[in-house]
Amino acid sequence: MPKRIKRCWWCGEDPLYIRYHDEEWGVPVHNDRKHFEFLILEGAQAGLSWITILRRRSAYRKAFAGFDPKRVARFSRAQIEKLLLNEGIIRNRLKIESTVANARLFLAIQKEFGSFDQYIWSFTNGKTIRTPGRVTRRTIRATSPESDALARDMKKRGFRFAGSTIMYAHMQACGLVNDHEDSCFRRPRYKSKRSSVHR
Numbered sequence: 253m254p255k256r257i258k259r260c261w262w263c264g265e266d267p268l269y270i271r272y273h274d275e276e277w278g279v280p281v282h283n284d285r286k287h288f289e290f291l292i293l294e295g296a297q298a299g300l301s302w303i304t305i306l307r308r309r310s311a312y313r314k315a316f317a318g319f320d321p322k323r324v325a326r327f328s329r330a331q332i333e334k335l336l337l338n339e340g341i342i343r344n345r346l347k348i349e350s351t352v353a354n355a356r357l358f359l360a361i362q363k364e365f366g367s368f369d370q371y372i373w374s375f376t377n378g379k380t381i382r383t384p385g386r387v388t389r390r391t392i393r394a395t396s397p398e399s400d401a402l403a404r405d406m407k408k409r410g411f412r413f414a415g416s417t418i419m420y421a422h423m424q425a426c427g428l429v430n431d432h433e434d435s436c437f438r439r440p441r442y443k444s445k446r447s448s449v450h451r
Contacts, residue, residue, distance in 0.1 A: 257437055258435045258436055258437055259273055259274070259436050259437065259438070260273060260277075260432055260433045260436045260438075261433065266303060268303070268306055268307065269302075269303055269306065272306055273438070274438065276425070277424065277425055277432075277438075278424065278425070278427050278429075278430055278431065278432055278438060279426075279427050280380055280426070280427030280428070281369070281425075281426035281427055282369050282373075283369070284321070284362065284367050284368045284369055285318075285319050285320065285321070286319075286426070287368050287369060287372065287422075287426060288319050288320075288321045288324075288355070288358055288368070289313075289319040290422050290425050290426060291354060291358070291414070291422065292312060292316055292319060292351050293305050293309065293312060294413075294418050294421050294422055294425070295347055295350060295351060295354070295412075295413035295414070295418065296308075296312065296341070296342045296344075296347055296351075297418075297421075298347070298413055298418065300342065305342075308340055308341055308342070311338070311340025311341050312340075312341055314340070315335055315338050315340065315341050316351065321355045321358045321359055321362075322355075322359065324351065324352060324355040325352065325355035325356045325358075325359055327352045327355075332348055332349060332352060335348050336348065346412075346413075347413060350412035350413050353410070353412065354411050354412060354413070354414070357406075357409055357410050357411055360409070361409070372402065372422075372423075372426075372428065373428065375398050375401055375402045375405075375428070376398055376423070376428045376429070380427055380428060380429065380430055381396075381398065381423075381428065381429040381430065382429075382430045383429060383430065383431055387431055387432065387433050387434050387439070392431055392433070393420070394417050394420060395416040395417055395420045396420055396423070396429065398423065398428075398429075399416045399417075399419045399420035399423055400416045402416075402419045402423075403415050403416040403418075403419045406419065
């Protein structure tokens with residue numbers, strides 16, 4: 253009988269969730285469009301479950317121009333109103349409007365730092381943080397000093413739906429922190445890694 257693969261508890265038995273856990277969650281991201289995608293999706297998730305957003309991911313990709321921040325930053329009022337009628341996404345005016353506003357701020361960070369990747373990885377000194385101690389369902393945290401600092405800076409720049417909890421989720425998803433459970437087969441895989449600049 254084949255040995256059962258141990259995964260983080262939160263991905264359950266849903267094939268979509270399992271694939272996301274096995275192939276994406278915690279893998280270091282150094283691509284600005286991928287960072288922007290996760291900012292959109294995590295902002296949309298606020299108050300909802302992640303699987304709800306994952307199931308709408310393709311609809312979000314289509315609705316938000318393939319997650320191209322330059323195109324999203326140019327969305328007009330008419331385009332925003334059209335998105336509010338799009339049944340494939342979460343039709344929340346504040347979330348949609350904040351995505352467009354955040355796209356413009358995202359571009360400003362790219363201009364200032366060379367890439368959003370360079371900016372966000374600076375909060376972990378360019379390395380993946382391996383959470384100290386045992387990581388279990390009971391001990392996994394929702395924020396960190398690094399996500400607190402990142403959220404404060406982003407709020408100062410005008411970002412919305414970018415609080416410490418949301419930004420910690422971004423850090424987990426994009427490999428700035430390794431929060432796979434100790435028993436998970438993905439836990440040992442990701443080592444500290446210097447950031448590189450890619451758009």
